Amino acid sequence: MSSTTTGATPRRTVQINVPPPQSSSSTSAMFQRIRPSIVTSFLQRPLSLPFVLSIFLFIAWISLRSYRSSPPLPLSSPNLDAKANLRRFSSHFPSPIAKDNRGWILDPISLALSSTISGGAVTCASLHLGEIGPGKLRGNHRHHDCNETFVLWGAAIKFRVENSEVADIGYAEVTIGRDEVVVAASPANTAHALINIDPVRSAYFVGCQDSIINYNASSTDFNVWKDL
Numbered sequence: 001m002s003s004t005t006t007g008a009t010p011r012r013t014v015q016i017n018v019p020p021p022q023s024s025s026s027t028s029a030m031f032q033r034i035r036p037s038i039v040t041s042f043l044q045r046p047l048s049l050p051f052v053l054s055i056f057l058f059i060a061w062i063s064l065r066s067y068r069s070s071p072p073l074p075l076s077s078p079n080l081d082a083k084a085n086l087r088r089f090s091s092h093f094p095s096p097i098a099k100d101n102r103g104w105i106l107d108p109i110s111l112a113l114s115s116t117i118s119g120g121a122v123t124c125a126s127l128h129l130g131e132i133g134p135g136k137l138r139g140n141h142r143h144h145d146c147n148e149t150f151v152l153w154g155a156a157i158k159f160r161v162e163n164s165e166v167a168d169i170g171y172a173e174v175t176i177g178r179d180e181v182v183v184a185a186s187p188a189n190t191a192h193a194l195i196n197i198d199p200v201r202s203a204y205f206v207g208c209q210d211s212i213i214n215y216n217a218s219s220t221d222f223n224v225w226k227d228l
């Protein structure tokens with residue numbers, strides 16, 4: 001590399017492949033030549049480490065703050081547990097539903113009463129237990145005469161529930177992992193759909209309804225969502 005013809009600027013070049021300087025003496029060209037080497041030589045100093053770290057910390061703090069101070073989680077975002085009126089747990093120890101290594105156990109009624117979900121059945125006048133095979137769907141209906149509390153597990157599942165607060169689409173939809181157990185509430189007049197999106201595993205569910213469920217046309221709307 002030849003040295004600059006102007007000689008006006010001390011070279012601060014470190015081991016970096018800055019293209020060889022042209023003989024142009026325009027100041028802006030020189031500035032462009034100098035800038036990368038200042039930055040890189042700064043970053044190579046041991047002292048730059050705390051500086052870079054504090055920048056990262058600052059960014060982390062900003063994002064954490066905006067995350068925490070955000071009920072402005074936009075209402076149009078449908079894929080949130082609170083909007084889907086459900087609570088999820090890890091099925092593995094340690095977890096609120098798996099306090100030792102025997103496996104998980106839960107009481108859906110007390111969870112429906114105590115947790116962040118609302119409007120679920122808190123007595124079981126009828127009870128449905130079942131399986132949803134890989135790729136299959138259950139629900140996609142809306143009961144008018146009962147509240148319902150679900151427990152879901154066993155596979156990757158998509159759970160969709162009506163929520164008028166979600167702009168445009170009017171529903172919330174979340175994905176439940178294979179290793180998760182979910183308690184969800186679907187109050188009367190709220191449509192719900194359970195879709196097993198797992199390629200191989202069966203999903204399982206318990207549905208507790210607070211009245212004797214009736215699947216006739218006046219008490220239940222069927223095929224609520226056409227895209228399912």
Ligand SMILES: *[C@@H]1O[C@H](CO)[C@@H](O)[C@H](O)[C@H]1NC(C)=O
Pocket residue numbers: 119145146147188210211
């Ligand atoms: C559903 O729950 C509401 C309270 O959230 C209650 O007023 C209503 O009676 C319940 N419906 C039935 C069928 O029990």
Ligand SMILES: *[C@@H]1O[C@H](CO)[C@@H](O)[C@H](O)[C@H]1NC(C)=O
Pocket residue numbers: 145213214216217218219
């Ligand atoms: C349909 O279900 C409702 C609510 O359970 C019940 O009151 C009504 O009698 C049922 N109608 C028929 C035709 O079975």
